[in-house]
Amino acid sequence: MRPIMDTSLVKALPFSSAWLPGDRWPETCLRLPLLLLLLPVTLIILLLFFPSSAPLPPPHPNIPCGAAPADATAGRWVQTPSPPPPALYNQSCPFHRISWNCLRNGRPPVSALSWAPSRCGSGAVVPRVDPASFLAAARGRRIGFMGDSLSEDMAIALLCTLWSGDAGVRQWKRRGAWQGGHFPREDVVVGYHRAVLLAKYTWQPLENFEPRKDGIKGTYRVDVDIPADDWINITKFYDVLIFNTGHWWGSYKFPKETPLVFYRGKLIEPPLSIFDGLKVALKSMGSYIKREVPSKTLKLWRTQSPRHFDGGDWNHNGSCVSNRLLQQNELDSWFDPRFRGVNKDARLVNSLLQEALVETDIQLLNLTYMSEFRADAHPAVWLEKKDEVVVWRQDCMHWCLPGVPDTWVDILAARILHYFKQGKG
Ligand SMILES: *[C@@H]1O[C@H](CO)[C@@H](O)[C@H](O)[C@H]1NC(C)=O
Ligand SMILES: *[C@@H]1O[C@H](CO)[C@@H](O)[C@H](O)[C@H]1NC(C)=O
Ligand SMILES: *[C@@H]1O[C@H](CO)[C@@H](O)[C@H](O)[C@H]1NC(C)=O
Ligand SMILES: *[C@@H]1O[C@H](CO)[C@@H](O)[C@H](O)[C@H]1NC(C)=O
Numbered sequence: 001m002r003p004i005m006d007t008s009l010v011k012a013l014p015f016s017s018a019w020l021p022g023d024r025w026p027e028t029c030l031r032l033p034l035l036l037l038l039l040p041v042t043l044i045i046l047l048l049f050f051p052s053s054a055p056l057p058p059p060h061p062n063i064p065c066g067a068a069p070a071d072a073t074a075g076r077w078v079q080t081p082s083p084p085p086p087a088l089y090n091q092s093c094p095f096h097r098i099s100w101n102c103l104r105n106g107r108p109p110v111s112a113l114s115w116a117p118s119r120c121g122s123g124a125v126v127p128r129v130d131p132a133s134f135l136a137a138a139r140g141r142r143i144g145f146m147g148d149s150l151s152e153d154m155a156i157a158l159l160c161t162l163w164s165g166d167a168g169v170r171q172w173k174r175r176g177a178w179q180g181g182h183f184p185r186e187d188v189v190v191g192y193h194r195a196v197l198l199a200k201y202t203w204q205p206l207e208n209f210e211p212r213k214d215g216i217k218g219t220y221r222v223d224v225d226i227p228a229d230d231w232i233n234i235t236k237f238y239d240v241l242i243f244n245t246g247h248w249w250g251s252y253k254f255p256k257e258t259p260l261v262f263y264r265g266k267l268i269e270p271p272l273s274i275f276d277g278l279k280v281a282l283k284s285m286g287s288y289i290k291r292e293v294p295s296k297t298l299k300l301w302r303t304q305s306p307r308h309f310d311g312g313d314w315n316h317n318g319s320c321v322s323n324r325l326l327q328q329n330e331l332d333s334w335f336d337p338r339f340r341g342v343n344k345d346a347r348l349v350n351s352l353l354q355e356a357l358v359e360t361d362i363q364l365l366n367l368t369y370m371s372e373f374r375a376d377a378h379p380a381v382w383l384e385k386k387d388e389v390v391v392w393r394q395d396c397m398h399w400c401l402p403g404v405p406d407t408w409v410d411i412l413a414a415r416i417l418h419y420f421k422q423g424k425g
Contacts, residue, residue: 066126066414071117073366077325077373078123080114082171085128093160094171095181098384100153102400107382110403111323115411117160128406129413131165134184137417141425142189144177146231147244148196150305152271153398154242155179155192157405158412161191176230191238195228196253198245199281201260208360219261220254223279224268225284232425235289239425240298240363240416243289246349247304247397249278250314278349282356290360298419300412302365304346306335308375308396320378320396331372346372365415367408376405 012215065071082230091103104108114125145155159181163169172182172189180191205218226232235241236322254260254274262268264284272280307317327332337344346368357364379395399405419425 003014032136043351048071063115063418064414065120065124066411067418068117068119069363069366070119071126071414072115072411073369074119075115075117075247075370076328077370078114078125079124080112081123084112087130087402088131088164088406089160093156093163093401093420094169095156095163095179096401097152097156097397100156100379100398100401102379102403104221105379105382105384107379110377110400113325115407126407126410126414129161129410131162134182134413135162135188137167137420138188139186140188141239141420142191142237143240143242143416144231144234144238145192145242145244146195147198147242147302148397150247151218151242151302152192152194153305153401154302154405154408154412155190155324157403157409159190159399160284160401161406161409162188162200175234178230191234193230193234196232196245196248197222197245197281198228198231198285199224200228200232204261215257220260220329221263222281223262223263224277224281225264225288227285227288235292236294238297240419241289241293241300242412243285243299243301243362244304245282245285246278246345246353249274249349249362250345275352279352279356282352286357286360286362289362290306295361296425298416298425299360299362300365300415301353301362303353303368304349305397305399306346306368306372307343308334308378309342309394309396310375314394314396317393318342318396318419319380319394320375321380321394322377325373328373328374331369335372363415366411367411371404371409372405 015406042240091101096104096304116123143158145151156179159169159179162181162183166183166185168184169181172180172186172191174180175191176193177191178194180189182189201220202220203218204221206212206216223372227235229294248254253275260274260277262272262280264280268280282347289299307314308320310320310322312318333339334341334343335347350366350368354364355374377399379400381394382400383395416425
């Protein structure tokens with residue numbers, strides 16, 4: 001991952017202003033005794049050659065709480081400081097997807113917790129975004145999510161949050177968006193484009209109707225270097241793009257009777273496993289984005305959302321009917337692939353992601369760690385009757401709204417505002 005830009009750090013270095021504007025400096029100094037001249041020079045030389053011996057400024061002192069990449073990846077959940085800010089939306093938000101509208105479906109509200117990044121110090125929490133000022137700062141901008149239903153979960157949290165800042169919002173589903181809103185007061189668009197693999201994929205039935213011995217009914221052709229139709233033509237439309245993929249790259253979405261096969265122009269040989277296919281697709285999508293999306297666009301890639309199936313996988317009566325957050329010392333046994341638990345996929349995919357995006361200008365939005373604690377915040381058994389997961393009784397993968405995705409949104413909003421403030425985007 002490329003570190004976010006660092007001029008703030010340069011500005012904050014204690015000695016930078018002492019020697020950079022150097023035109024007047026030698027003249028004045030020459031009139032002073034030699035010792036006085038040598039003293040600052042020696043000091044500067046010392047500072048330059050032994051920077052670690054200089055008192056270090058706090059890292060990124062000008063970045064608001066929530067806006068630095070490290071804010072999501074080191075911290076803890078705390079009770080929301082009282083008085084808690086008023087709820088920004090409830091079950092009547094017009095953008096809800098019923099399955100995640102836990103209040104409507106009878107689930108008691110998810111605990112009111114806030115994320116306290118270590119960097120922010122003394123228990124400070126990421127502030128809830130102020131919808132009206134966010135919209136004002138984002139005036140005329142367009143924010144787009146591309147990916148699977150976990151991107152949708154976050155997009156809906158953003159739409160519902162901003163709804164309370166401009167009740168005149170209208171549903172907006174243009175340019176291939178699956179869900180979205182236009183906020184007329186400040187002319188802001190938030191769109192979600194459903195592209196579960198990000199890359200284009202197409203169903204290819206068997207050519208003849210003879211049943212095959214291996215049981216294959218057809219294949220899904222994945223063109224690893226071609227974006228899905230849903231977002232191929234919008235790369236220059238949005239000012240902020242947030243990508244994800246990962247949750248569909250498994251044998252439960254693509255079982256061996258209907259597998260994925262990978263193409264780059266022609267069939268990739270030897271054929272790739274689904275996991276290797278993901279690797280290649282991430283890399284290809286990363287370089288496509290780098291090539292096709294204007295450099296002023298803020299490009300974020302959100303990491304995997306962890307699942308919390310306890311006592312069995314999603315199709316083996318796994319459960320998340322719980323009010324309890326996981327403890328820090330439980331996280332590895334739940335999520336570290338070495339322990340082969342049923343929820344290991346998030347960290348596995350993340351390791352590929354980190355590798356695939358190194359040479360791009362896409363910033364990671366690492367929401368995995370903070371979400372790993374939140375076994376208490378999934379829809380669990382409070383579902384809509386016609387949900388497909390009802391067969392298996394619990395959804396421990398998506399998140400209740402209001403809930404954890406609101407904290408994702410606060411962090412995203414802080415990052416976006418900070419980017420705009422620097423005069424970018
Ligand atoms: C995300 O943050 C966690 C916690 O700091 C870290 O362990 C993990 O490696 C990070 N993942 C990625 C893909 O950067
Ligand atoms: C939900 O919020 C809206 C807008 O703030 C409010 O008018 C409505 O009464 C609330 N509904 C419930 C069920 O709390
Ligand atoms: C994208 O735009 C190109 C050029 O205008 C057009 O030919 C193509 O059909 C568009 N593709 C989709 C999926 O909309
Ligand atoms: C799930 O639980 C039900 C009863 O509680 C049981 O009949 C069923 O066999 C279990 N399914 C699996 C896959 O373990």
